[in-house]
Amino acid sequence: MLNADAKKAVLRMIPYGIYILTAQDDKGGIAAATVNWVTQTAFTPALIVIGVKADSGTLQTVKASGHFALNMLGKDQKALAFTFFRPADLSDGKISGQAYRMGETGAPVLIEALGAIECRVTTIVEQGDHHIVVGEVVQAILERPLQGRPDAAILEMKDLGDNVFYGG
Amino acid sequence: MLNADAKKAVLRMIPYGIYILTAQDDKGGIAAATVNWVTQTAFTPALIVIGVKADSGTLQTVKASGHFALNMLGKDQKALAFTFFRPADLSDGKISGQAYRMGETGAPVLIEALGAIECRVTTIVEQGDHHIVVGEVVQAILERPLQGRPDAAILEMKDLGDNVFYGG
Numbered sequence: 001m002l003n004a005d006a007k008k009a010v011l012r013m014i015p016y017g018i019y020i021l022t023a024q025d026d027k028g029g030i031a032a033a034t035v036n037w038v039t040q041t042a043f044t045p046a047l048i049v050i051g052v053k054a055d056s057g058t059l060q061t062v063k064a065s066g067h068f069a070l071n072m073l074g075k076d077q078k079a080l081a082f083t084f085f086r087p088a089d090l091s092d093g094k095i096s097g098q099a100y101r102m103g104e105t106g107a108p109v110l111i112e113a114l115g116a117i118e119c120r121v122t123t124i125v126e127q128g129d130h131h132i133v134v135g136e137v138v139q140a141i142l143e144r145p146l147q148g149r150p151d152a153a154i155l156e157m158k159d160l161g162d163n164v165f166y167g168g
Numbered sequence: 169m170l171n172a173d174a175k176k177a178v179l180r181m182i183p184y185g186i187y188i189l190t191a192q193d194d195k196g197g198i199a200a201a202t203v204n205w206v207t208q209t210a211f212t213p214a215l216i217v218i219g220v221k222a223d224s225g226t227l228q229t230v231k232a233s234g235h236f237a238l239n240m241l242g243k244d245q246k247a248l249a250f251t252f253f254r255p256a257d258l259s260d261g262k263i264s265g266q267a268y269r270m271g272e273t274g275a276p277v278l279i280e281a282l283g284a285i286e287c288r289v290t291t292i293v294e295q296g297d298h299h300i301v302v303g304e305v306v307q308a309i310l311e312r313p314l315q316g317r318p319d320a321a322i323l324e325m326k327d328l329g330d331n332v333f334y335g336g
Contacts, residue, residue, distance in 0.1 A: 007308035010283040011208055011216075012318040013240045015183045039207040040179055040335045041219030042296025048179075049217050049300060051209030072181045115178040125291055125302060128210025132217060132302065134293060140175035150180040151326055158319055167208045 008168035016157040016167065018081045020071040021050060022095070022108040023061045030108055031061035032088040032095050034081050036157055036166050037130065038070065046137040048119065051130040057087070062133060066121050069107035070135075072114040073155040080112070081160060104139045114153055115142040176336035184325040184335065186249045188239040189218060190263070190276040191229045198276055199229035200256040200263045202249050204325055204334050205298065206238065214305035216287065219298040225255070230301060234289050237275035238303075240282040241323040248280070249328060272307045282321055283310040 016036035024030045037051030050070065052059045062068045073080055080098070089096050100108040105118040119135025146153055157164060184204035192198045205219030218238070220227045230236045241248055248266070257264050268276040273286040287303025314321055325332060 002306060003308050003310075006283065006310040007214060007285065007305055009310050009314060009318050010240060010285050010308045011214065011305070013185060013282065013322040014206060014208060014216075015185050015319045015322060015324055016207075017181060017183050037207045037209055038182060039184075039205045039217060039219065040182060041205055041217065041300045042298040043336075044297045045295075046175060046179065047219075047296045047298075047300075048182075049207060049209065049219075051207065051215075051217075072178060114181065115174065117175065117178050122295055123293055125293065125300075127213075127290060127302065128215045129212045130210040130215075132209045132215075132293075132300075134295065134300065137175055137179070138170060140171050140178045142171075142174040142177050146177060149326055149330070150177050151183045154181040154183060156183055158317055162317070168211075 012165050012168045014167060017154040018073045018157060020073065020084050020110055020113065021058060021068055022071060022110065023065045023068040024106055024108055025061050025064035029061055030088060030090055030095060031058040032084055033058040034084040048135050048137065050133045052133050054129055054131050059131060062121060063124065065106065067105035067107050067119065068135060069103050069109050069116045069118045071110040071116045074114045074153055075155055075159065077155055078160060081155060109141055111143065113143060180333050180336045182335060186241045186323040186325060188241065188252050188278055188281065189226060189236055190239060191233045191236040192274055192276055193229050193232035197229055198256060198258055198263060199226040200252055201226040202252040216303050216305065218301045220301050222297055222299050227299060230289060231292065233274065235273035235275050235287065236303060237271050237277050237284045237286045239278040239284045242282045242321060243323055243327065245323055246328060249323060277309055279311065281311060
């Protein structure tokens with residue numbers, strides 16, 4: 001029988017960055033949500049995978065659009081992570097108060113993020129309570145020069161609080 | 169046109185843990201390789217994704233077996249990460265010098281790791297120079313009690329050296 005306590009502890013060993021996933025469908029509907037289940041999976045072409053809640057508006061918008069942006073949060077952007085745990089609100093030309101521009105793929109790119117990648121959806125694996133969105137990286141934006149390692153600049157799950165996890 | 173420098177920098181923001189992926193085929197052939205492209209993608213059932221080099225013996229063994237184990241390295245196991253960058257060597261009942269036991273799924277579980285999950289392969293997405301292996305977690309082993317957050321215990325890419333990356 002599966003050891004549920006060990007499963008939770010071992011799965012929570014996987015370190016995660018914190019990202020805002022954004023997409024816009026062809027009717028102008030915009031989705032933006034905090035996600036953390038992300039990994040690159042290939043160099044050529046550059047592919048990434050994101051686990052996205054199956055019954056979410058965000059997944060519907062990503063599917064309808066066929067493109068998305070993954071916006072990277074910096075160490076000092078903890079508040080933004082919590083903002084996008086809630087449904088996105090579009091007003092005054094901002095998404096939940098955040099300025100954005102339209103990326104090349106039509107996905108909204110958050111200007112205050114460290115940077116972003118824009119992806120074309122290649123496949124969605126519909127397994128589990130979150131589906132596996134596979135995206136090919138078609139554009140990348142670095143908003144400002146980085147100091148040191150890129151993976152030292154990003155906001156991480158463990159920065160959100162001692163008992164904050166999404167996984168296990 | 170894709171900004172290649174930005175693509176590399178932004179993709180390298182994704183933080184990674186360091187894992188040894190192990191599998192055994194039905195002829196007793198054992199594969200063991202260091203991997204880092206890992207994320208959970210669903211809670212129910214618990215699914216994970218791993219990017220595995222398309223032309224590797226490890227992917228062939230995982231495919232032939234239909235099961236694998238993902239062994240979590242601890243902060244003090246940097247040497248082990250480098251050991252399994254090389255092809256696995258089976259002798260004296262050890263894999264490249266590492267003691268193991270057979271897990272419930274028939275995948276080798278490294279005794280010195282922090283813990284491991286055993287998975288059944290549900291799907292392999294054959295896109296890119298690494299393929300996307302989707303695994304359902306069917307067992308988990310915590311080798312010893314953890315102090316603090318699980319994601320603070322695991323060896324990370326940035327612990328391997330200032331200029332060590334696998335991604336971008």
